Amino acid sequence: MAVTTDLKPLAHAAQAAARQLQAASPAAKNQALLSMAARLGAQQEALFQANQKDLEAAQAAGLSPAKLDRLRLSPKVLADLITGLEQLAAMPDPVGALEEVQVRPNGLLVGRMRVPLGVIGFIYESRPNATVEASAISLKAGNAILLRGGKEAWHSNQALVHLLQQALAEASLPPEAIQLVPTTDRQAVLAMCHLGGLLDLIIPRGGKELIELVEREARMPVLAHAEGVNHLYVDQSADLEMAVQIALNGKAQRPSTCNSLEKVLVHQAIAPAFLPRLAQAMQEAGVELRGDERTCALIPAKPASPEDWQTEYLDLILTIKVVDSLEEALTHIARYGSHHTEAICTQHYPHAMRFLREVDASLVLVNASPRFNDGFQLGLGAEIGISTRKLQAYGPMGVKELTTTKFVALGQGQVRE
Template sequence: MTATPELKAYALAARTAARVLSAAPPRAKNQALLTVAELLLAQQEALFAANQKDLEAAQAAGLSLAKLDRLRLSEKVLEDLQTGLRQVAQMPDPVGEIEGLQIRPNGLQVGRMRVPLGVIGFIYESRPNATVEASALSLKAGNAILLRGGKEAWHSNKALVQLMQAALQEAGLPPEAIQLVPTTDRSAILEMCHLAGLLDLIIPRGGKELIELVQREARMPVLAHAEGVNHLFVDQSADLESAVRIAVNGKAQRPSTCNSLEKVLVHSAIAPVFLPRLAQAMREANVELRGDERTCALIEARPATEQDWRTEYLDLILTVKVVDSLEEALEHIARYGSHHTEVICTEHHAHALRFLREVDASLVLVNASPRFNDGFQLGLGAEIGISTSKLHAYGPMGVKELTTTKFVALGQGQVRD
């Protein structure tokens, strides 16, 4: 499939805008970000009205409660977006920084200059707040962005992009730096994947099917994350009250997110004491428990299947397994984990360090909820996604992750022998 002339025109306009942004002063980019924050409040009622159209259509279409939750623009969501925008504006501008400058024996000074990636294609589902987060980070990093949101959020995304384009124009920057693909037809995804030479990078953010489609079809680099099959290992030395609190927060605070908890591994030495406490807390949070044979012998739980260990539920379902050692927990995570988020609850310093070193995930935590694997929570201001690949970025992608480096050399007339 080749891109339609209309979509190519959007991409060409984005590439022109990207050249302007790459040389834009930090002051102008920061002004645009702060203006967006102000407009989110000033135009709040209009944004809620647009979002309500999307919510009503989604309810009529029978979308799940989890998807409706991701779609909703609440006062809290807008407040978080405003806070994130101000944080991003306050961050140092990475564009133009020269790193690792060295003087060669011939006097040539060699370093790496941080530069924008260019034009980013962002393909995502039912998350209007992601429209603002992705655009803000892209702008700060000097990139243009072409957004293709899900049809469920069409009215919300359109209103948010118009707001951000107005902020760009007020700051003297090209409004084409942030554009929404003018159709929600699925064919637009394939068209974007084939815009090699116009898009420098594609970032898909959504379900497994979407990510696999983009990875299969894209003619340019892809930064994506796998499913969030995230584990909590409760070690023999864990503070049990803290472990219960972390498990409930990880599973029930917002189960529809990719950084929510899906599996709990419990050391056999504490399982008879810990599992009844966990079961009681999860019942109070309306969480369905599934477990291996030893778990089911200690608490009321549905027997787990092999597929349960591989499944990202994004729902109020939790699978529990009893293990005999840290080594067994590490082996289980290596087999079933998705390189997203992994947690250990322990008071044993050596076990904590070993878990940090040996677990292969974009964020590994000790005695803290997996819900912290989020750009805003980790101090990035916002994120455009969480990468579970290791090339270029691993974990939440903030401003710096949306730049790359080129070599620069400063000489005084040197020539090569």
């Protein structure tokens, strides 16, 4: 209960800041975003030092290489964050935009105005870059945000939030619009979930247990960023070299991310020609292969267990299944997919269109790597997460996804008869 009491002042301050942001000009918000970008560049050495403390503690605690990769605040990560902030500042401001305007028969002008959501609670693990992305997107959309990061990134998050609050103050915006929960105690997650009436939305971004806990306990709407059990279906008509490169990029480019490839489904007609080429490429990249009986008969691979088909590895492990048809591939994805990212490699247009229509995922791709399911890559500037639920947002959540609409009506004295 003490944790809940401690968080309420932060939430009340966030509400007050959100009201100020509703009236803030696009120029002021953009000034803050550009100041954030400049400060990331100017203070990178201090940020690296804070991040190094987290990395050393994480290594001593025995965190996996995948989690260490997500925790690392590298020069490239910082450069990407700076670019994202600059792109976000250059994007149109959605707040106040009028949509679907129509004139009613009585002359009343009716439309929808895009408005902020209010105060967002963001619960996430390991990734300090998410601190910047989530805060920047919330600000652009006119929202205040309450951040609860993981203990692994405690020093990094403190340094980043201090920098972001300085940028807000420089733009004459309330620093309380971006706040870090001052504890990594797990009870703080429950405390945030129980702040109904103070938080307008909560977004959990992490493991399956965290998502389930938040969805079970939250007293406000939840936008869940769930695991990525992502498939590539290699169709009978696929360009085999293209399929190898898509699979290799999807699995090995950065296996610790939720948009990495976890499963490959291969049409039986091309399996004898394709699988040896795939196995060679994956072996050279250090990827462990697991497969069904038909896969193991064609290439060296460990027999897949029932759990393998529903597991998100976030590691250099790939499971392969030989299927008899597109229909079987669709059925498999419907059973084991996590509604995150699914791809097909094919030169057959009807198969591509059927895959796009029937596969239920936040991003469905034809002849492209699943690694493109990312707000920056899809033109959103950045993202606060990838929603695998269908209400409010489905897929990467950018600025527009963190707003809603209200009806507005302009009249000249009309009264209802």
